[in-house]
Amino acid sequence: MKEEIQAYNNKxxxxxxxxxxxxAAIINQQLPEAESxxxxxHPVWFLEGNPVVGYSKLKNGIRLMFWSGADFEEELLQVGTGKFKDASILYTSVAQVNLPDLERWLKKARDIQWDYKNLVKRKGQLERLK
Structure with a gap:
């Protein structure tokens, strides 16, 4: 794990x-080609410069977010309310992290992507990559 991500986790x-x-361990294992x-x-993983997954501390737990998760068609992921294609899940204990679900979502994160990398260049318009 990268030192800066470990430092975030340790805080x-x-x-x-x-x-x-x-x-972090599961994401690194399932997306070994990703840059983190x-x-x-917040810790974020990128595929070819495009953000695909990350997590952040909220008041009531750790939110795992997939940038293109709205198109995963996964019941447990809550779709964001904005103009983007994000979806997330909130964890309050490590026992809630379901490995088969997370592995499936990470595969979808690789296979289903919207182009966030060029969002500014396209003046806020998202385009589907995969």
Whole structure:
């Protein structure tokens, strides 16, 4: 795991740290080709420069977000309310992290992507990549 992501995880309380460490390990394992870094103060993984998955600390838990998750057609992922194609799930304990679900979502994150990398260049218009 990258040092900066481990440092982010270590800043969390014990329960949230455990969730973050688990998520990072699974994401790194399932998306070994992804570049990971702290982006907008949160751990995010990119495929060819395009953000696909990340997590952040909220008041009531750790939110795992998929940038193109609205098109995954997954019941457990809550679709965002804005103009983007994001969807997320909130975890309050590591026991809630279901490995088969997460592996399936990460496969979809690779296979279903909207072009967030060029969002500014396209003046806010998203285009489907895959």
């Amino acid at each position: 969390q309380a014990a329960v949230e740290n455990e969730i973050c460490d688990s998520l 870094k702290i982006w907008h103060a």
